[in-house]
Amino acid sequence: MIHLSPPVPWTTAFVYALPHGVVVGCHLPSGPDPVSAEVLSRLVPAERTFAMSLRAYRQVQFVGGRLALSVAFAELGCRRAAVLSDSFGAPILPESLVGSITHKQDLAVGLVARGRVGVGVDLEDTDRVRPGVAERVLTPSELAAVKALVPSRQWVDTVVRFSVKESVYKAIHPALRRYVGFGEVEVWPGTDGCDRVEPLVPDVAAFRFEARHTWIGERVLSTVRAEPR
Ligand SMILES: CC(C)(COP(=O)(O)OP(=O)(O)OC[C@H]1O[C@@H](n2cnc3c(N)ncnc32)[C@H](O)[C@@H]1OP(=O)(O)O)[C@@H](O)C(=O)NCCC(=O)NCCS
Known part of the structure; x- marks a missing residue:
């Protein structure tokens, strides 16, 4: 059972090292309001540019997923890099890392692992x-x-x-x-x-x-x- 921190938007909800990788949750705000400049500034530039093209819940979820991934990168001791998406929507991780994302309205979750296998969350x-x-x-x-x-x-x-x-x-x-x-x-x-x-x-x-x-x-x-x- 994973336990969550208090639900403060844009904070880390949990960090767990699970058998398939480091899994991180990010609390999301309750509404679809535009993501603030302060929160957007936590993304790397290419992600920020893409996030600014998105609207409402889609923008909130994209940002939350990337913030979760960024905490997982740090947990693994890896340098933060932009994670954009392929033409099907799958996240593209930097060389030697694999990762996956899922979200609900209040929570985004990112999984990152070392290696070249496929992972999903x-x-x-x-x-x-x-x-x-x-x-x-x-x-x-x-x-x-x-x-x-x-x-x-x-x-x-x-x-x-x-x-x-x-x-x-x-x-x-x-x-x-x-x-x-x-x-x-x-x-x-x-x-x-x-x-x-x-x-x-x-x-x-x-x-x-x-x-x-x-x-x-x-x-x-x-x-x-x-x-x-
Ligand atoms: C693609 C799919 C799995 C996404 O699941 P979802 O419940 O709609 O949404 P989730 O919030 O869990 O996941 C969304 C994330 O999935 C990831 N994703 C989207 N398409 C993807 C793909 N083709 N491959 C890998 N990851 C993908 C993205 O990271 C996305 O988040 P992001 O856009 O913020 O980066 C789903 O929409 C789908 O098409 N399912 C039908 C196919 C299926 O599941 N078959 C079962 C085969 S056994």
Whole structure:
């Protein structure tokens, strides 16, 4: 379980060294107001220029993700460098580092690790059951496994699988550069937070996956490492 600092906008919410990298949270302000010049000045110039082209929540989330990454860089003892995005939206980390970002309205999370593998991070709420999601994101085998659980566990189990799949996507999309559907991978959550990822198609099976999930209150935070075999 990850614990948060008091929710003061633009401050570090948490710093954890998890098995797949350093994970940092940044508290975000509650509204979509333009990000102040003082906060923008904490970005490196190329990020600041890009952030100034964004509006409302998109600007807030972009800035929060980059501030989270900048704390992770410092934790790893790495020089801060601009992290822009590729044409699909994936963050481009400096040579020898890999990273990933996720955000909710009040929190941005960045993951950074050394190496050349793919990594992904994702944050999902579990507090509200959303009908139809399980049928959209789970394979028939996963759906059967979820339905075999006691009703109170079904939604949380679905969200863990969903979150790990989103992290898988972020970890492998920069290498595959194609859309990967939710039916192309199965996720089997472990009670210890270590999850099994089973690829169902050849190009995804070309990766060896490690997946984990932990909790930030009622939110699931998943991380994935995808190494080419
Ligand atoms: C791309 C996607 C995973 C982003 O997830 P999301 O829940 O919408 O948004 P999150 O806040 O968690 O993540 C947003 C961050 O994802 C990252 N991202 C976006 N596209 C990405 C890509 N193609 N590859 C890697 N990371 C990507 C970015 O860093 C972005 O933040 P930023 O724009 O501020 O830099 C999602 O929109 C999507 O397309 N999912 C469908 C595909 C899928 O998940 N399939 C499952 C396969 S097993």
